[in-house]
Amino acid sequence: MADDTSRDRRNTKGRQRNRGQSSGQRQYSANAPSQRKRSADPARLTAFQILQAVTTEDAYANLILPTRIRRNKLDRQDAAFATELTYGTLRSLGTYDAILGKCVDRPIKKLDKPVLDALRLGVHQLLNMRVPDHAALDTTVALVRAQVGAGPSGLVNAVLRKVTQHTMDEWLEQLAPGTSDTDLSIRYAHPTWILRAIKQSLVTHGRNPDDFHRVLEANNIAPELNLIALPGIGDLEPVLEYGAESSTLAPDAAVFSGGDAGRIPGVADGSVRVQDIGSQLTARALAGARDVRQGEVWLDMSAGPGGKAAVLASLAQIQGATLQANDVSEHRTKLVQQALRVVDENVWTTSVAEGQALGDDPANAQRFDRILLDAPCTGLGALRRRPESRWRRTPQDLATLTQLQSQLLDAAVAMLKPGGLLAYVTCSPQIAETTLQVSDVMKRHPEVQLLDSATAIQSVAKHHDAESMLRRDTITSGEDDSNMVQLWPDQHRTDAMFFALLTR
Ligand SMILES: C[S@@+](CC[C@H](N)C(=O)[O-])C[C@H]1O[C@@H](n2cnc3c(N)ncnc32)[C@H](O)[C@@H]1O
Numbered sequence: 001m002a003d004d005t006s007r008d009r010r011n012t013k014g015r016q017r018n019r020g021q022s023s024g025q026r027q028y029s030a031n032a033p034s035q036r037k038r039s040a041d042p043a044r045l046t047a048f049q050i051l052q053a054v055t056t057e058d059a060y061a062n063l064i065l066p067t068r069i070r071r072n073k074l075d076r077q078d079a080a081f082a083t084e085l086t087y088g089t090l091r092s093l094g095t096y097d098a099i100l101g102k103c104v105d106r107p108i109k110k111l112d113k114p115v116l117d118a119l120r121l122g123v124h125q126l127l128n129m130r131v132p133d134h135a136a137l138d139t140t141v142a143l144v145r146a147q148v149g150a151g152p153s154g155l156v157n158a159v160l161r162k163v164t165q166h167t168m169d170e171w172l173e174q175l176a177p178g179t180s181d182t183d184l185s186i187r188y189a190h191p192t193w194i195l196r197a198i199k200q201s202l203v204t205h206g207r208n209p210d211d212f213h214r215v216l217e218a219n220n221i222a223p224e225l226n227l228i229a230l231p232g233i234g235d236l237e238p239v240l241e242y243g244a245e246s247s248t249l250a251p252d253a254a255v256f257s258g259g260d261a262g263r264i265p266g267v268a269d270g271s272v273r274v275q276d277i278g279s280q281l282t283a284r285a286l287a288g289a290r291d292v293r294q295g296e297v298w299l300d301m302s303a304g305p306g307g308k309a310a311v312l313a314s315l316a317q318i319q320g321a322t323l324q325a326n327d328v329s330e331h332r333t334k335l336v337q338q339a340l341r342v343v344d345e346n347v348w349t350t351s352v353a354e355g356q357a358l359g360d361d362p363a364n365a366q367r368f369d370r371i372l373l374d375a376p377c378t379g380l381g382a383l384r385r386r387p388e389s390r391w392r393r394t395p396q397d398l399a400t401l402t403q404l405q406s407q408l409l410d411a412a413v414a415m416l417k418p419g420g421l422l423a424y425v426t427c428s429p430q431i432a433e434t435t436l437q438v439s440d441v442m443k444r445h446p447e448v449q450l451l452d453s454a455t456a457i458q459s460v461a462k463h464h465d466a467e468s469m470l471r472r473d474t475i476t477s478g479e480d481d482s483n484m485v486q487l488w489p490d491q492h493r494t495d496a497m498f499f500a501l502l503t504r
Contacts, residue, residue: 039142039146040139040142040143040146040147041139041142041143042072042073042074042078042082043074043078043079043081043082043085044082044085044121044139044140044143045072045143045146045147046065046068046069046072046074046078046082046086047082047085047086047089047121048114048117048118048121048143048147049068049072050064050065050068050082050086051086051089051090051117051120051121052113052114052117054090054388055113055116055117056113058392060386060388061086061087061090061386061387061388062385062386062387065082065083065086066262069082069083076260079260083222084129084222085121085124085125085129086387087222087387088124088128088129088222088387089120089121089123089124090387090388090391091189091219091220091383091387091390092124092128092189092220093120093189093388093391094185094186094189094190094191094391095172095175095186095187095188095189096119096120096123096124096127097120098175098176098186099123099127099163099171099175100116100119100120100123100159100163102162102171102174102175103159103162103163104119104159112148112152114144114147114148115144115148115152115155115156118140118143118144118147118148118156119140119156119159119160121140121143122136122137122140122156122160122163123160123163125139125140126160126163126164127163127167127168127171128168133164136160137157137160137161137164140156140160141153141156141157141160144156172186172187181195181196184213184216188213188216188217188219188220189220189390190216190219190383190390191390191391193394193395194380194383194390194393195212195216197380197429197430197431198212198215198216198380198429199212200431201429201430201431201434201486201496202215204431204435204477205429205475205476205477205486206473206476206477207474207488211490214490215488215489215490215496217490218384218488218489218490218493219383219384219390219489220384221384222384223276223384223385223489223493224255224256224257224493225244225255225256225257225258225261225264225274226247226253226254226255226256226274226275226276226277226280226494227239227244227253227254227255227256227261227264227267227272227273227274227275228250228252228253228254228272228273228275228280228311229252229253229254229266229271229272230252230271230272230273230310230311230314230342230343231251231252231311231314231315231318232314232315232317232318233271233314233317233342233343234252234266234271234272234273234342235265235266235271235272236252236253236254236272238265238266239254239256239264239265239266239272240254241265242256242263242264242265243256243258244256244258244264247277247462248462248463248469249277249281249461249462249469249470249492249493249494250277250280250281250284250460250461250462251284251460251462253277253280253462255277255493261274269342270310270338270339270341270342271342273307273310273339275307275308275310275311276382276385276427276494276495276497277492277493277494278427278487278492278494278495278496278497279307279308279427279494279495279497280311281457281460281461281487281494281497281499282308282374282423282425282457282497282499283307283308283311283312283315283372284311284315284460285423285453285456285457285459285460285499285501286312286370286372286421286423286456286501287311287312287315287316287319287370287460288315288456288459288460289421289451289456289459289501290421292316292319292320292321293369294320294321295320295321295322296316296319296320296321296322296369296370297321297322297324297367297368297369298312298316298321298322298323298324298368298369298370298371298372299323299324299326299358299367299368299370299371299372299415300312300323300324300325300326300371300372300374301326301355301358301371301372301373301374301408301411301412302326302327302328302355302373302374302375302376302408303325303326303327303332303333303336303350303372303374304327304329304331304332304333304335304336305332305335305336305339306325306332306335306336306337306338306339306340307339308372308374308425309323309325309336309339309340309348310339310340310342310343312325312372313325313340313343313347313348314342314343316343316347316348317343317344317347321347321369321370322346322347322348322349323347323348323349324348324349324350324351324368325340325348325349325350325351326350326351326352326353326355326358327350327352328352328353328354328355329352330352333350333351333352336350337350355373355407355408355411355412356407356408356410356411358411358415359408359410359411359412359413359414359415360411360414364414364415365414365415366414366415366416366417366418367415367417368415368416368417368420369417369420369421370420370421370422370423371412371415371416371420371421371422371423372423372425373408373409373412373422373423373424373425374423374425374426375401375404375405375408375409375424375425375426375433375437376401376404376405376408377401377405377426377427377428377430377433378393378397378398378401378428378430378433379393379427379428380393380427380428380429380430380496381426381427381428381429381489381495381496381497381498382427382495382496384489384495385495398430398432398433401433402432402433402436402437405426405433405437406437406440406441406444409424409437409441410441410444410445412424413441413445413448413504416503416504418504419503419504420503420504421451421501421502421503422448422501422502422503422504423499423500423501423502424437424438424441424498424499424500424502425497425498425499425500426497426498427495427496427497427498428496428498429486429488429496429498433498434484434486434498434500435477435484435498435500438450438484438500438502441502442502445504447504448502448503448504449482449502449503449504450478450482450483450484450500450501450502451481451482451501451502451503452480452481452482452483452501453476453478453483453484453485453499453500453501454470454472454475454476454483454485456499456501457470457475457485457499458470458472469491469492470492474491475487475492484498484499484500485497485498485499485500486498487499
């Protein structure tokens, strides 16, 4: 159970980006640091533990947070607070470090990591949540006392008091007043190379490059939970009764902003799945791009953890096709099997292999009617969901990934039946991973042609609303009848999924 201070602030939880100073003097605790609480409250402790695991053990926040919430026995309110605190802090890490750099009398990298992480959590509460200053200060100092020791708590107290001397807007004005990439990188908490990649992609896809700030802002907003009731298997009605809203974009899909996915009807048994609506549309577009002939054989080349495979297998079950779901990782293949457990087991098989090796196997030559290559990528299109990834990814990753992507594309072409369909998908808008991969594979294999990907996506979208949201001019790049699709978090409220439909 949370203490009184944390209850106060739970009632006023929320973002407050542009908080002004006009409300008068900020309130501080009357207590001297030594008289304040010595225990960390469970929600903040949870956020601190996650931050520590992310910054010291390369953990993924979205994977470990739910377990930690359960282990620390957080109630619903505390779980929501811990989630916002963890994700919000991780997303804005670059900005907060720049602010802390002005408040600490040494390079912040020289601070002990637990102290730096606690400070980051403190800054998020002070500048970006409706937490009263005294609560943010007292609880952060208590956290440091309990988790690190009494020594650094004085430093934490002094540094956070300096942070409170300005609002977020004032800090940004001071640290990033201009429009250089460096300033924008601090203002929007994106590394410069990612900022440039997004601008370049907007231009490639015919959008105004100045829209980049909309994309960056969208990347900084916690996404709603997207759900799908697997076609022919799941039931959306109880999900809507539970409080989710029907999606305007995709069929059998809903959007939920209420928190814990595990309690949503159908999620525990696997018939309803959490999945980005952009992802749903790409899987559906491959299955729906043309009529399915009875007995078609489909391949998902890199299926782990099985989100799109589950959609494809459900559709295969309805339409008389079969699916082979492959992944290079044994662990991720187990997750695929879990995802597919609700589909008739005669419809699907799994395999563990490098996609390149599948392509080299003569038994697979021109074997598949439809192939999904949802390629391993930088994931720059899913920054909303993977809050730490923007700080962890480097431009060097790109070289390795693009090489792998082109090898996997070559393998996919080798396995595609003449006249078959190949969907190349990434959750990255970075053109080296998207449009350039597609144009390169067509150069290497002149028999490969690009199809009308926009129509494939539009035709599986839900209704007119969706069609207008997915207007051709907002999603396509390329000619009328051969084009590629880029979805954007600011326009479509999806991950920045890329989709190109190819044939040979
Ligand atoms: C973007 S994820 C796929 C997500 C999945 N389609 C879904 O919707 O849940 C990429 C996957 O590619 C797998 N992978 C990486 N290298 C591979 C390779 N050489 N061959 C096959 N799979 C590979 C990774 O293990 C990872 O599961």
